[in-house]
Amino acid sequence: MISTFYLIGIGLFVGFAAWLLFIWAVKSGQFDDPEAPKYRMLDDDDEPAKQAKPTEKKKP
Template identity: 55%
Template structure:
């Protein structure tokens, strides 16, 4: 019986840990503007640099 209670405790602890890591990553901005990276390679920085100089 102690094995079942240990596994329940372990699963709850791991679930809360995963949830806290998710909240931390959202607060650090890991999920903001996920679509920007695939369009960044299409930007032509050389033309903009020539216009500025």
């Protein structure tokens, strides 16, 4: 019977901790724009690739 009280207490503690972490995440802006990451890969913000210089082949 005592183990039931321990499990209830631990469950309440873990639930409360998860709730606090969720509130912290919302206030810190973790869920502001969930749509942006899937479009971020389409942005062309990379530097253009360097063009390779053509190599001259000598004809015998």
